[in-house]
Amino acid sequence: MSQFPKDFLWGGATAANQLEGAYNEGGKGWSTADMVKFVPREVSQGRNTETVTYEEALEIIHHQHDDEYYPKRWGVDFYHHFKEDIALMAEMGFKCFRMSISWPRIFPHGDDLEPNEEGLKFYDDVFDECLKYGIEPLVTLSHYEMPLHLSLEYNGWENRKCIDFFVNYAKTVFKRYQKKVKYWIPFNEINMSLHLPYTGGGIFVEKSNNELQTIFQALHHQFIASALTTQLAKQINPQFQMGSMLGLSLYYPKSNAPEDIIAAQTANRINYFFLDVLSKGKYPTYFYAYLKKNQIQIHIEENDLKIIKENTVDFNSFSYYYSLCTSANPKNEDSLVAFIPESEVIDEFHPRKVRNKNLQVTDWGFQIDPIGLRIAINEIWDRYQKPIIISENGLGTYDTLTTDKKIHDDYRIQYLREHIQQMKLCIEEGIPVIGYTSWGCIDIVSAGTSERTKRYGYIYVDCDDYGHGTMQRYKKDSFYWYQKVIASQGEDLD
Ligand code: BG6
Secondary structure, eight states: OOSSOTTOEEEEEOOHHHHTOOTTSTTOOOBGGGGOOOOOHHHHTTOOOOOOOHHHHHHHHHSOOTTOOOHHHHTTOHHHHHHHHHHHHHHHTOSEEEEEOOHHHHSSSSSOSSOOHHHHHHHHHHHHHHHHTTOEEEEEEESSOOBHHHHHHHOGGGSTHHHHHHHHHHHHHHHHTTTTOOEEEEETTTTHHHHOHHHHHOOOGGGOSSHHHHHHHHHHHHHHHHHHHHHHHHHHOTTOEEBOOEEOOEEEESSSSHHHHHHHHHHHHHHHHHHIIIIISSOOHHHHHHHHHTTOOOOOOTTHHHHHHHOOOSBEEEEOSOEEEEOSSGGGSOBOOOSSOOOSOOSTTSOOOBOOTTSOBOTTSOBOOHHHHHHHHHHHHHHHOSOEEEEEOOOOBOOOOOTTSOOOOHHHHHHHHHHHHHHHHHHHTTOOEEEEEEETSBOOOOTTTOOSSSBOOSEEEOOOTTSOSOOOEEEOHHHHHHHHHHHTTTOOOO
């Protein structure tokens, strides 16, 4: 008998800005993600290249830049291939497909009075295609993008007006898809505005004279938007299930010195800070102490805390790729280059990441740690006692297409197998993990570096970093492996 529940949501995950392409088709407006240009690896050294300044964005939209390449505008052309792609997911046996709606495809400027019917129709078609195969869509409303106009005119989530724009967008799609979609996540990796304010919150930090204050104000607005969206969802369809989504950073102490242990605990509280608000419905006490210490004053209106308190999520979800490590004396340590760049600010909200020599590290600085997934699930269950979905997990690396059009990705199978085994141990101990959607089930553009050759998929897409290729889809060895995993309900992981 399988340990996984019968209705376990096996599947894969993607995001519109990395997948869809067709950036200027179907009435879509400019997205913040459309502004991110490709920086070759020799220059970026694999570091995150997502941030765009206000001046750059203006320059990009007002002038033709034929010499630049913007991969997120093209994705892997799911917009024109979605039937074929969903059929492949169905062939693997997917029960669930996590995807996001592109906000500027529905509201091209974000503050438009009427939605774009062509955009709405596109997602109708996508959801119908999923449902045809019995695949449950799990839909993120904002995954690392928002209408560019909201960034340029309002400085993104720094402005409270974005709450209304977002809730209006949510209302439009909730009503439209209420019979097709049950699982919703308002924000992907809600903690991202803290690390990458442009990506997470559409914020141009150079416009602010107090960066941390701007960031925490924006986060407060996102928390209210998330709570109001949850409230609205229940009014429209009480069956809707609303989730949090956290980019999980699990920190270990560098040593067993108490100083290192408190440093790691402090770093881990950053994770919990976000789930405390979304899942418990309140800011943790140390947050107020942090604001005071850093002379940050955020504007909280009378009803805000009540709204947050009364509209918590139904399930928690998180992405998990690696574990991290920190110490009390981080400046002397061997720093780790992860896809989140080292912030200039080193404080309890921006801890230094140091290398954990017990773990292997990928070319992108991801420390591979399957047991860390179990630790993370245990922690999140113990703290919040709500069902859990692992909404992202996977290995991003180079693959080779052989001359006979095969991809032998045993390294990916090993990574996934070891993580699923750890998840299974949690389920055996009675933790309600209800779904697992591995990241980039089909190869897509990398969020952090805009590379296409950093691949996560079970399905290979023939396209390189510069957009050269046929866009043809090929099944990797991991495709057949995952098919077997799903068919055996997680029993056959060989
Ligand atoms: C997650 C994001 O943080 O990590 C995804 O939600 C992203 O959008 C994924 O793609 C992997 O990161 P990267 O940089 O390898 O694409």
